[in-house]
Amino acid sequence: MSSEIAVPLTGVLVASACALLGNFLILRRMAMMADAISHAILPGLVAGYVLAHGPNLLAGFLGAVLAAAITVTAVQALERTRRVDGGAAIGIVFPAMFALGTVLVTSQFADVHLDADAILFGNIEFVAFDTLTIGERDLGPRSIWVMSALCLINVLFVGLFTKELKLTTFDAGLAAALGFSPVLVHYALMLVLSVTAVGAFSAVGAVLVVALVIVPAATAYLLTERLALMIPLSVAFGAAAALIGYRAAIAWDTSIAGAMVSATGALFGLALLGAPRQGLIARAWRTRRQRATIASQMLAVHLFNHESGPERDEESRVAHLREGLRWSPQRTGLAIAGATRRGWVDRDNGRLVLTARGRQAAEQVVAR
């Protein structure tokens, strides 16, 4: 298989496998566990390779999963002491594990081919050359097989246990009362995440795994309020980012892993701006409209309150509105324009006069 197919395909598989799990990490507010695990697996991976006298896939996996289990347990144990909070517990454990890994890698005893670049940024560029062979037969790039298997595992995990993942995430108390152990589900999720992280690690490196796990799911979360839609959307964003990143990296002759992760960020940025309900543009638009409405209402109430007193003429001068209400000229203009458009006020020699509708509106606002 040529690199032109093997590299983007690996990227799509890695991103999809990661994004699937990311949904639940986001909803459980434990996104940083992905970062912790992707770093903490390094010593396990290296220890596995050392014990197997070479880059043995299975030994690496087992070591990595063990290291991840130690990390998850240690983070929870630290949290339980209540002397450090969740974020700090993660921050204490994973750098220690990662550091241990780098010490192992660079020690003279570890005769393994892992260099710092590959650890940090992966080596997806070369996946086509590392092929899986059984006997004489060449079965194609090993990464395709490994990541396809991981994708399948994650699809099965999320597919079979959607209900359990959803319940333990939304209401751990009820889940426990009904007999669905939240602890068991938590550790199962962490196990699947660590296995996925090992696969993603070799493709994009320790630093960038967290982005593939978290960002596509966070993007999907901006766009939908239904979990059933959020999950496929996150996979679509992950896969799209992998393809866009690959094309961009080829076009600009730059790091493929870096470009893929940048693409997840770009898609997130677009969603953050343009999402129909939660997007910044939609929100700014809503806020602006609300502010204009309230300004017109305040104006109407102000005029209404001073309508019958002797101060009426003074209070309803346009100039007074600026001084008395301490409004800027723009805001005053906006309020008057809005109120006029709604048919609440009329102008009469530099004074503002409430119409019948304006009076009604003011009464309604005050009545609430």
Added chain:
Amino acid sequence: MVITERSHAAAPRDLAAPAIAIRDLTVAYRETPVLWDIDLDIPAGTLTAIIGPNGAGKSTLIKAALGLVPAAAGSVEIFVRPYDEQRLRVGYVPQRGSVDWDFPTNALDVVLMGTYGRLGWIRRPGRAEREVAMRCLDQVGMADFARRQISQLSGGQQQRVFLARALAQDADLYIMDEPFAGVDATTERAIVDLLRVLQARGKTVVCVHHDLESAPDYFDWLVLLNVRVMAAGPFAETFTPENLARTYGGRISLLSRLAEELEGRA
């Protein structure tokens, strides 16, 4: 609105036994006991209020009954068996604030969670479960909100969704943690009506409750709790100024007001 009868009705001999029997229960958080040596029977068929000051261990008591917090000593039995064997007969309404209402789902989906216990692992809810969930939503007056995003519901509506979810559990005993906390008048009425309907069907309901004034109107059995059980029994006999004084300690102003009120009732 009628809910279909359970296919596997409770064995009659159960009904004579207490719904919840607690013996010598002590619960500790981080080696500090928050409940001391609780002995308590809650009779089946009652509407029971658990009342006590803040920090009395009311929520902890029901969590211990549901096996959610471990007992440092003692035991809890639900219809004369350990909770593990009776999960399907217990409906649970946690405090509304205990979950994240920004979770991406709608009201119907939350109510469906009540059916998960009977489904067990892996099996998904199907059409039958969705029909049950719709009926339960209808029972609490929320049928029109089935497809509504849960974050867009008012506090009272969210509470009714939680009640509907417990109904979907189709239980014999309902345990509720402050169902009346911070709800609107409509919801309060809906909950009271629901409690009456449940009692009429022979169910037992146990609520953690914080409002001393409304309690006499809603409940017929009372547990006064302050780390220990201060008093328990039929509501009218137990809701006395002396018992309340022992439970609430030195909060005189509240107590004297209540004492006057009680005398007014008498």
